[in-house]
Amino acid sequence: MTVHIPDQVAVIPEMEVDQGAKAVTDQLRATATKTADVGSWSAENGAPDGWSGDAAEAANHAMTTFSTAVDAVTAAFTTVAAACDAYVSQLAVLAGQRLDMMETRSGINIDIQTLVDLVNSSDVEDEPELQVRADALKARVTRLDERRIAWEARVTANEDKLVAAFRSADTVGEGRALSTSSDRPDVDALNRELEQKNGDPKAINAWWMALTPAEREALKIDNPDAVGNTDGIPVDDRDEANRASMTRDIDRLHGLDKERELTPEEQQLLKNAEAARDAIDAGATVTDPSTGLPVDSNLILYQPEAIHGDGAAAVAYGNPDTADNTSVVVPGIMNTMASLGANGESALDLFAQANKADPGASNATIAWIGYDSPDFDMSQAKDPVNAIDMAMVSNEEFAEAGGKRLSAFVDGLRASDTGDQSHLTVIGHSYGSTTVAHAAHDGLAADDLVLLGSPGAGGDAHDVSDLNMGEGHVYVGSRDEDFVTWLGGDTRLGLGEDPSQSSFGADRIDVGNGESFHAEDIGGQGLNNHTSYFDPGSESLENIADITVGNDPETIDGRDQPARDYLTDYAKDEGIYYGNQVYDKYVDPVVDGARDAIDTASDVLENTGRLLSPPMPSFGGMFG
Incomplete structure (x- = not known):
């Protein structure tokens, strides 16, 4: 029998030049x-x-x-x-x-x-x-x-x-x-047009997409700071413009550093720029399963001199314009552009977990430090700007202003999104959760909201309906051993209602309880309970990732005990604990010494023929 079967097909040749x-x-x-x-x-x-x-x-x-x-x-x-x-x-x-x-x-x-x-x-x-x-x-x-x-x-x-x-x-x-060619784009005119449309992401996106490739490139080169930070311009173009600005800054400052000592402001600027570069480079260490290539990292906000030198930045792992699912992670206090690396690491961990939660989807996660989060140095308490930041820890003013910036950023993502609209989740941690809540209260174009380790949902949000997200679209993660979550409610330390209360109406996800700790370890285990919501392999990260891809997370009952009572109970327990510590360390030795002294005195009296009358008192068994 003869059947003519074709040979196996050879491998399709690879391209000689790759994404390098x-x-x-x-x-x-x-x-x-x-x-x-x-x-x-x-x-x-x-x-x-x-x-x-x-x-x-x-x-x-x-x-x-x-x-x-x-x-x-x-x-x-x-x-x-x-x-x-x-x-x-x-x-x-x-x-x-x-x-x-x-x-x-x-x-x-x-x-x-x-x-x-x-x-x-x-x-x-x-x-x-x-x-x-x-x-x-x-x-x-x-x-x-x-x-x-x-x-x-x-x-x-x-x-x-x-x-x-x-x-x-x-x-x-x-x-x-x-x-001198007549075909050369008129960048001055283009810059004027961009300025006139600023503030309307949809109009900006429509205008940008109508430009020729040569006009877009000319603008990215002539005015990269504007192109890279204008909401509504596509992510790819913003990334390219911001990388140009970042490289320019790093090269210039390294050049100055060879000539003279950099000023403190220049040192901070260089630190911010290099943090952005390192956050971008981190994406190359992770493979995107949807493409088989290193993660497509995009620098979509780059303002290293903004916010009194703290800087503002956002790096996306994956492309939000084309991703099926997009999440924006908003950090809390003590975060500046210089800490973009640590925030980027959390976003990358979420990116990896989201791909596990929905292997068939494309995902993008964004580390966003685009607002003035309270950031202070105790050693610089007399500095006016530093003092304002210290005072804002228990104040909602920065969160409210940050919420407006966050809403504008999200509007830009929506405007440049292509194809089917991405499922978009905004995640706020610590003070960032208060910022996210303010954005939602005022109108945030997100599908789901996640508030983690929250000190309060802002003074304007009395229950979940005030966040305007619809039923079943606000999630809260709070650990009973996370001391920041004890601040919500009507105490003067809180920042609005505790969103993990059952009466608030949000869905509380399982993030574990954390480990108990004493006051002496608040900077160790206590802080870890508050900062480890994105730890790889944790039930917390798994449930957060499920939300970002549209899956149902594991939920638990909301709190019925007021947040302030957790703080009160902790203070009482610590008082007992440290009271026992004091007793063991100070009172016991005194008691033992007194007992020894009385025993010695009794021996002396007995040996001298009991000279005292009446006999030595027993002190009512006080030390017996």
């Missing part, structure tokens, strides 16, 4: 940004003050000539950066197409082997039917081969476009021609 090309594009864009900054400075500055006559004219001419030359370099860099950006974007598309072909190949090869096994066990009379099946397989192989050939042509075309862009801008003359 994105790093090259980022560096090119950062270089273009620095060049544009130099050009702007030279265009605005001529002869120094006090110069006149021929000297001033010569200086002005030199600066004009220099500015023109720099502008040509900027135009060349902009052209190449735009080509690199298009090249990298197409790489992602081509990589996805290759994965699809590999899946098709795998299915065909399985069917080929199945048919081979069937032929080997069949009789001659089965040959016609088996050949029909073999011919169908051959047709599938042919179609896949046609797809492969077309795909390889697109790979080559993508590379050719990039090479052509480099060749179009690799001489001084070509750079000057690009700088």
Whole structure:
């Protein structure tokens, strides 16, 4: 019996250049940004003050000539950066197409082997039917081969476009021609249009998407600070602009550091910028199961000098614009841009757990430090700004202002979302939960809310209905041994109602109770009870992740004991504990000493013939 079965399909060739090309594009864009900054400075500055006559004219001419030359370099860099950006974007598309072909190949090869096994066990009379099946397989192989050939042509075309862009801008003359071309985007006009639309994320997104790729690239290079931090602009573009700003800042400050000692403000700026860089790099250590590649990290907020130098930043692991599920994590007190790394680690842990909770979905988690959380240094109590931060720990003013910034940020995510709207969860921890609650009370475009370790849901929220999220969409995680959750209620230390109370009406998720601790260990086990809600492998993280992907978490009964009573009971128990400690340490030795002294005195009296009358008193058995 002879059946003509096609051979197994070979592996689809890998592309020679991978996503490492994105790093090259980022560096090119950062270089273009620095060049544009130099050009702007030279265009605005001529002869120094006090110069006149021929000297001033010569200086002005030199600066004009220099500015023109720099502008040509900027135009060349902009052209190449735009080509690199298009090249990298197409790489992602081509990589996805290759994965699809590999899946098709795998299915065909399985069917080929199945048919081979069937032929080997069949009789001659089965040959016609088996050949029909073999011919169908051959047709599938042919179609896949046609797809492969077309795909390889697109790979080559993508590379050719990039090479052509480099060749179009690799001489001084070509750079000057690009700088004076009528096709060159008018960045001044574009900047004015962007400024006019600021504050309306939907309008900004529609305007941005109507721009040409060249116009977008020109804006990212000319004004990366605006593009990177404008809500409504797509995440990919914000990330690229912010990376350019970040690289510019780090390079400039390292250069200054070689020349002289940085000022305290410059040191903080460098610390903030490097924290953003490290948070981005952390994504490369985790594989996104939905793509098989390192996590796509996006810097979607970068303002290292904001908030009195504390800085504001947000890094997303995964792309919120395309993810099925998106979560935003808002931290509490003592968090600044410099602590983005630790917050990013929690977001990455949540990202990994969300992928386990729903393996078939794409996920994005965002570490957001975009508001002025109370952050203070006890050693700097006399500093006015530091003193204000200290006072705000038990005040809702920062939380209320932060809630408005958070709402604007979320509105931006909604505006740039593509395809089916992402399931969006906003998670607030500690003081961050009060911030999130204020945002929800005033209107937050989220699907679910999670309040963790909350000191209170804000003075405006008396029950869950005041958070405007709908029934079953507000979750609370509070541990009975988390001392911060004892502050809610009507005590002067709290920040509104305790949202974990059954009377508040939220769904309380199981996050464990934490371990008991004494006051001397409040900075150890006590603090750990409050800060470990995102610990990998914990029931807490598992339930939070379930919420972010739309699954039902494990819930427990809400509290019936007022939050302040937990604090009162703890104080009583600690009083008893430390009272016993004092008794054991101080009272017992005194009692034992007194008993020894009386015994000695009794022995002396007995040995001297009981000279005292009446006899030595027994003190009513006080020490017996």
